[in-house]
Amino acid sequence: MGALAVQTYDLGVRFGDFQALYGINLEIPQGSFVAIVGPNGAGKSTLLKVLLGLDPGNLRDGEARLVGRAEVFGQAPKALPASWVGYVPQVKSFDRSFPALALEVVVSGLRRAWPFSIGPREREVALAALAQVGAAHLAERPLGRLSGGELQRVYLARSLVRQPKLLMLDEPATGVDVVGEADLYRHLEAYQRQSGATILMITHDWEAASHHASHVLLLNRTVIAFDPPGLALRHECLSRAFGHVGHAHDAPVIR
Amino acid sequence: MLEALQLPFIQRALIAGVLVGAIASYLGVFIVQRRLSFLGDGLAHAAFAGVALGLLLGTQPVYVAVPFAVAVALAITWVRERTSLGEDTTIGVFFAFSVALGVLLMSMRQGYTADALSYIFGSILTVTWPDLWAVVLLGVLMFLLLPLWGRWAYATFERELALADRLPVLRQDYLLAALIAVVTVMSVKVVGIVLIAAFLVIPAATSRMLSPTFARMTLWAVLIGVMTSLLGLFLSYYLDTPSGATIVLIQVALFLLALLLRQK
Numbered sequence: 001m002g003a004l005a006v007q008t009y010d011l012g013v014r015f016g017d018f019q020a021l022y023g024i025n026l027e028i029p030q031g032s033f034v035a036i037v038g039p040n041g042a043g044k045s046t047l048l049k050v051l052l053g054l055d056p057g058n059l060r061d062g063e064a065r066l067v068g069r070a071e072v073f074g075q076a077p078k079a080l081p082a083s084w085v086g087y088v089p090q091v092k093s094f095d096r097s098f099p100a101l102a103l104e105v106v107v108s109g110l111r112r113a114w115p116f117s118i119g120p121r122e123r124e125v126a127l128a129a130l131a132q133v134g135a136a137h138l139a140e141r142p143l144g145r146l147s148g149g150e151l152q153r154v155y156l157a158r159s160l161v162r163q164p165k166l167l168m169l170d171e172p173a174t175g176v177d178v179v180g181e182a183d184l185y186r187h188l189e190a191y192q193r194q195s196g197a198t199i200l201m202i203t204h205d206w207e208a209a210s211h212h213a214s215h216v217l218l219l220n221r222t223v224i225a226f227d228p229p230g231l232a233l234r235h236e237c238l239s240r241a242f243g244h245v246g247h248a249h250d251a252p253v254i255r
Numbered sequence: 256m257l258e259a260l261q262l263p264f265i266q267r268a269l270i271a272g273v274l275v276g277a278i279a280s281y282l283g284v285f286i287v288q289r290r291l292s293f294l295g296d297g298l299a300h301a302a303f304a305g306v307a308l309g310l311l312l313g314t315q316p317v318y319v320a321v322p323f324a325v326a327v328a329l330a331i332t333w334v335r336e337r338t339s340l341g342e343d344t345t346i347g348v349f350f351a352f353s354v355a356l357g358v359l360l361m362s363m364r365q366g367y368t369a370d371a372l373s374y375i376f377g378s379i380l381t382v383t384w385p386d387l388w389a390v391v392l393l394g395v396l397m398f399l400l401l402p403l404w405g406r407w408a409y410a411t412f413e414r415e416l417a418l419a420d421r422l423p424v425l426r427q428d429y430l431l432a433a434l435i436a437v438v439t440v441m442s443v444k445v446v447g448i449v450l451i452a453a454f455l456v457i458p459a460a461t462s463r464m465l466s467p468t469f470a471r472m473t474l475w476a477v478l479i480g481v482m483t484s485l486l487g488l489f490l491s492y493y494l495d496t497p498s499g500a501t502i503v504l505i506q507v508a509l510f511l512l513a514l515l516l517r518q519k
Contacts, residue, residue, distance in 0.1 A: 049415075052418075052419040053419070053421070054415075054418050054419065055418075057336070057425075058415075058418050058424075058425075078421070082419070082420045082421050085419070087416065087419050089413070089415055089416065093413075093415070094413075095412065095413065097288070098288060098411070098412045098469065099288075099463060099466050099467060099468055099469050099471075099472050100412065100468060100469060101467065101468060104468060104469075105412075108409055108412065108416075111405070112409070112420040112422070113405030113406050113408075113409050113422075114404075114405045114406075114407075114408030114409040114411075114412060114469060115405065115470075116404060116405060116470045117470065142467050
């Protein structure tokens, strides 16, 4: 087995009385394209945020506790250079009321601060990243005038502009039409071919996941399966992950 | 007009007005985009309690009000970070506490309370040298903190991305809250307690409607804050109207104009 991008040791996260994640042991090889699949409240976003190196207190409002350990490229997520990781948050969390041009959003990914003005070099790099995802024409457009799919692409460009070794996306296909989704996979695969980066992507679409991903991580507060798509998406694994009515009540879901 | 400029109290009022207008509007852009308008309200009332305490102790009220308001600002931020109570609820509790404390302290004070009214509605006649020095000091501090604009703006834009990029977002929250508290107290003499929240928010809200970028929003807000303070102070002197109300009414007029001119 080659080098690992992500490794976790009995990782768990607790929000007050609610065990959001427990006993997560993962070994994700570098260069893999992992689709993270699971029901709502399965801890998918929480897992990504832990790998981003967010402190437990920032995972969600209120008290949170982290047990176990996660490593990204052999280091604690917080110790990793921020530029190694690209992150695309959920589209529903995007704030479109902020006065910004698409180009500024991309430059913020480069600078890790908001640009007061943009130099010629930065402009060039940011435009190239936008062009990479077919959004060069959106550069001077205000955020408030972008559609969901367009906004998604700008955020993707923002995450790619720093040439990350690990790219994490939280439901990037939600709110995007079928053509947009196909485009998204095309851009991700092109970037992966060019860079050898590892991609972790939360998705609700198993069908697409099975076509594009090298691995599927079935998650329901713990790892149900982490295998190539054909194995992970078998009926028994899916029913264990998504449960049926009788099953879902076993777990104390206090939210 | 020129003879008025030679009066020391007018000079003090103008310098304080311009500086406070600039600083309040600068912080205002973060208040507006972070949806913290109510924090300004809460802190204005903390300033009221602080001023009441200062008057009771017989010191320069600003010396007592600044630490008091900063303490309330930090406490609001702390409770907000540590609990799942909403921003508005947390501020509401401290708001009520401050008003109750302020009223209690005012009632304990013997004798004449006319000076207290100048704090509530603002009065350019009453800007003292210690008031002015405090404002100048804050101006210098804000100038030194200008390089942080990019990081504050980034965390304002998308908190989670800033956190993922290892920005000290929590520390920023505390620092911003404390600065808003200080500028609130400094603005008391110029605009008065009841209007500070508007004074903090309206220039930024106006420039938000006219600006496609956050950088321009910031510049326009500061410009609007300075110009309306100047104009309002002059008008209030010549028309003999309360300075705070005059300034805020001019700001609202500009806001309405921007509303008509705004780009979609």
